Amino acid sequence: MKILTAAQVYQADKFTIEKQQITSDALMERAAIQIFEWIHARLHGAPVVIHIFCGIGNNGGDGIALARHLAEHGYNIKVYVVNYSEKRSKDFLLNMERLKDRKIWPEFMNPETVLPETQPNDIIVDAIFGIGLNRSPDDWVAKLIEHINNSQAFTLSVDIPSGLPVDQPLWKDSKVVFADYVLSFQTPKMVFFLPETGIHLENWEVLDIGLDNEFMMNVDSSFEYFQKHDIQSLYIPRKRFSHKGTYGHSVIIGGSYGKIGAVHLSGKACLKVGSGLVTLYVPECGYTPLQSSLPEAMVLTDGEEEYISKISLSIKPSAVGIGMGLGTEEETIQAFGNFLKSVKAPLVIDADGINILAKHLEFLKDMPKGTILTPHPKELERLVGPWANDFEKLEKAMRFSETYQCILVVKGANTIVISGEKGYVNSTGNPGMATAGSGDVLTGMITGLLAQGYNSLNASIFAVYLHGLAADLEVPAHGYESITASSMIDAIGKAFVELFRQPQPPNDNQPKG
Structure with a gap:
């Protein structure tokens, strides 16, 4: 609309x-x-x-x-x-x-x-x-x-x-x-x-x-409000003769000592949204927790115990999500900058990845075209500078998106996906999403859709809608306060079902009056 x-x-x-x-x-x-x-x-x-x-x-x-x-x-x-x-x-x-x-x-x-x-x-x-x-x-x-x-x-x-x-x-x-x-x-x-x-x-x-x-x-x-029928038109249905390789290999890069849970959430959401394969790339301290808690995912480490010091992938990913729980150690920053120069796959950058970009603007030129950034308000401010009001915020976001040929997912009560001079306003979501890990889940979902062949804009719009819908489906049973990032992941399947659920016709056999 x-x-x-x-x-x-x-x-x-x-x-x-x-x-x-x-x-x-x-x-x-x-x-x-x-x-x-x-x-x-x-x-x-x-x-x-x-x-x-x-x-x-x-x-x-x-x-x-x-x-x-x-x-x-x-x-x-x-x-x-x-x-x-x-x-x-x-x-x-x-x-x-x-x-x-x-x-x-x-x-x-x-x-x-x-x-x-x-x-x-x-x-x-x-x-x-x-x-x-x-x-x-x-x-x-x-x-x-x-x-x-x-x-x-x-x-x-x-x-x-x-x-x-x-x-x-x-x-x-x-x-x-x-x-x-x-x-x-x-x-x-x-x-x-x-x-x-x-x-x-x-x-x-x-x-x-x-x-x-x-x-x-x-x-x-300049802006459109996307709703259920808009998302239905973006959906890429699965084919009968397919296998896990058909639906892409996602790589989630992040984590540091005490923040491995962010990678777990992102990786699980990536799987739940349909990525055929998921590999988690973390420091050594994340190996055992992730192998134990997320058996469907593969785990690679860089050998460093507490934080990522280098990023070297032996696989060719279909899409990469990076930044959640990453930290901002000097070696991590250098590894992140080198990775941007070499990565060819569609890319999602979140959390500390955005914070690193904000402090090292020289890295921005190395982002692949169509890279997706998912900042919350404070991260966006670090990236584009302060604004006097919400209209100036959107102007700055659009200018940034156009300059660096990237997608900005401006998170908020109505998350807005910015692509150049165009903005797409989400229609799902609720205050219960204001909880730790919610953004990690969204990054995983976007990455998983990219891996399946969705383009950057469609993956962002689809994931943002589905993310909010999953949270909305949790409200009737649990209320706002009890929604967690994990419960949102558990509701992703229900959100897919709800997306294509047809309204039931009235039962004419029911007694009238």
């Missing part, structure tokens, strides 16, 4: 209106009906009070149109117009007239208005500001936003939480509605997925308002 900028959304609206020969008001009506149906499907006419706060632009027009539909279906509504400007959009004015024709009179709010009271069982619909907001809300509107946030009512935002800009960082000290749910028109907004702005909403859902398919297919978006 493409993630559009505000300018692209306006272009989509214009294109749709012209091609489908409809009015802008008709498009607004589509949006209002979609919101109404979403609410009505959940409330079924329940006797709750719905407070609808409307601005005086098109977002407010959506709210006013929604109020009309709710009233016509018997809902108890209270409508407020947040009068923050003398300007009004024409579609807002048109819908105001329709509302007044039904004898529904909104309360117009200004800086002197007493803020309305709400009850915990009420519902607030936030339609104050939309995607056109280009400055911080006025102080009195900011107080209204704080009032909404301090209420205990369920808050539903139309298209975007009011006060949140679409394509730029939040203004300093600006107030934003916290939305329990956002109903976003046709496409999600990039700010939903970034740490500094995504904290202003709990859940979101896209409503299809019929923006023209031709435009949506052809528009060039």
Whole structure:
């Protein structure tokens, strides 16, 4: 699913209106009906009070149109117009007239208005500001936003939480509605997925308002949100006449004294994702633990007891993952640099591998084209430098990816895979993944997919999705707190099954009522 900028959304609206020969008001009506149906499907006419706060632009027009539909279906509504400007959009004015024709009179709010009271069982619909907001809300509107946030009512935002800009960082000290749910028109907004702005909403859902398919297919978006059907299209099925050699030989290089477990996790994940063969390359102290705990893997050592001092492979790997638990001893750094100059296989670099690159930028030029780096936020900062906000972070990541012709897997609540000027936002995962070893598992999964013939971009996207899905499948039985890296590995098989599980049709033989 493409993630559009505000300018692209306006272009989509214009294109749709012209091609489908409809009015802008008709498009607004589509949006209002979609919101109404979403609410009505959940409330079924329940006797709750719905407070609808409307601005005086098109977002407010959506709210006013929604109020009309709710009233016509018997809902108890209270409508407020947040009068923050003398300007009004024409579609807002048109819908105001329709509302007044039904004898529904909104309360117009200004800086002197007493803020309305709400009850915990009420519902607030936030339609104050939309995607056109280009400055911080006025102080009195900011107080209204704080009032909404301090209420205990369920808050539903139309298209975007009011006060949140679409394509730029939040203004300093600006107030934003916290939305329990956002109903976003046709496409999600990039700010939903970034740490500094995504904290202003709990859940979101896209409503299809019929923006023209031709435009949506052809528009060039910088970011895409990948979901189950996107991942299904990447999957390379297994063939009947095949053997372990068909699915590649992965090599996992890492570990140091006290950090051999990272290699174990990565190697096991590599096997579970389907790599035909896996060899673990570790210092001598890792030999016995790994041979005992992971019998499916082969183990090579460099002869050094506590850390890797040289990397010399007697095999030709299909893919290599390096860095987990590696350490940053001087001999290890030298071995890592020499390895980069010689490696020909597809490569994934994680953890201490990234930390070494950050301190030895001269190594970057030796990375094979298409190398995948998997930094967590602090590792990314060491690699690309500090950023002022999340938008600058993404700009720096894209510039780095383009300069060094590599893939960056920017880990976070919504992990983003960066390939040059394009970003792919993941749709799976949960807070339980904030646990030791989670990144080692992901590196192993990417390596295992590379070994099976997936290209660098597809292996990254597929592994990130499957990694998050495995963690999601653990939540119902164990909750967030009890998820571990090992339990995620155990759920990889279930994630593959879930990826291709077909929804069950309703059982018509069940008794009705």
